[in-house]
Amino acid sequence: MFELLKEIFSYPFMLRAFLVGTPVALCASLLGVSLVLKRYAMIGDGLSHVGFGALAVAAALNASPMVVSIPIVVIAAFFLLRLSEKSKIKGDSAISLISTGSLAIGVMVISLSTGMNTDVNNYLFGSILSMAQSDVILSLVLSTMVILLFILSYNRIFAITFDENFAKATGTNTEGFNMIIAFLTALVIVVGMRLMGALLITSLIVFPALTAMRLAKRFFTVTLNSALISIICLWLGLILSYVYSTPTGASIVVCNIVAFVIYSIIQKVRETIIREK
Amino acid sequence: MSLIICNNLSFEYDGIPAVKDINFSVSDGDYLCVVGENGTGKSTLIKGLLRLKKHFQGEIIYNPELSADAIGYLPQQTIIQKDFPASVYEVVLSGCLNSLGLKPFFTGKEKSIAKNNMEKLGILQIKNTCYRDLSGGQQQRVLLARALCATKKIIVLDEPASGLDPIVTQELYEVIHHINHVHKITIVMVSHDIKAAIKYASHILHLHNKQLFFGTTKEYLQSDIGQKFVGELNV
């Protein structure tokens, strides 16, 4: 095991994948708790597809992928938030329209410019090789921002997630904090997308939170558990991806599935023990 | 001293009127019960008072002392809350948020307010229990404790007793009465329980998509509408 780790970290691209992935996984899991509980997980899914379209356009224009996709995804985030706040059902179908639409546009742009090649595969399912030096710095900067904002707004995020009407009626600026959550989600998705793949980045948001909720009974412990699960699954997934040359995103999701199953089994066992007492 | 005055208030949803011609006022220390049949605009009015829904016509005048950190709210439960992973303490403490100002974290002061209110409602011993594992009555107590944390002046309650058994309902009414009587917190409560309304409330507001009655409980019992409504329910 030690030999393997030593080998892995001797490659700069693997080191970069860990450096970019760890903070992204942490941020995604923190935001995920709130997004899942607010039934906003679909927004993440929509955003990642918009991100895919933006990446494709950036590649065709030969522009920097981050510079193109950050503004597009952030604008999409505000737009999708508006839609889902207005009406849950209309919001759902609108998100479907936007995500499939962006996916189609992305694929069209790619096939007309560079042609369908391995790039598309990497965009969709993620690749460890995709991280450049500049990504590492950007990812660290953005993640620090997300984590700081999250910690400072933790109590407000809890209140708004638990009961938005109450928070609003008693004077919390719920619209403002919803915008912050949407903004941070957009950033996390853009940064994590090339490592995880556009189709799978949402799993980083949804899985750890759902897994943590199997066992944890307090919002605080759910958040902590979610963060831990997310980071450990990312590490295991990256190693898996290296050893078996599997797509990075898919490997990480598989680890998350295993974690979810383990937590579910423990939950079942615990429930039966309590019942028999 | 009037806390809230409503003049010719009306509300609508997408152009369809929900309730109109509302004229009443709430004074410091009042216990106002809003009664009426299903779908007659009670919750709509409550949301209007809490600035969750914009009124269509008329005006609501708030006493300047009634800032956002002076209002507590006990909503009709939402679906999300039913399986939410949060401890009783976390939920109650979140009520103190509006007195934090720009500070990001709770201090000892907020924590002791939360503890006092949990004690007041007899839920201190379950403070680490998960909210979703509580009975309906316990959940209502938790939400009431949270509302108490959020208020200095007034608590607005929307059908706090819905889904509770008669004994627990009675206990809850006693607690609310105590809060009003001893702690001098003004109460505005939507209720289908007309008997309890008459027993505890100082004022009654009767809605039926418009205002049918507003006045003291005594006046209500002598009015035609009051006698009819109370009589119907007694049969």
Ligand SMILES: Nc1ncnc2c1ncn2[C@@H]1O[C@H](COP(=O)(O)OP(=O)(O)OP(=O)(O)O)[C@@H](O)[C@H]1O
């Ligand atoms: N979100 C909404 N969109 C459209 N119409 C609504 C909405 N909420 C309420 N209404 C309508 O407004 C009217 C008043 O509803 P409201 O919820 O205020 O009634 P209520 O008196 O609280 O009833 P209940 O006793 O059942 O709680 C009803 O006719 C209802 O159909």
Ligand SMILES: [Mg+2]
């Ligand atoms: Mg109602």
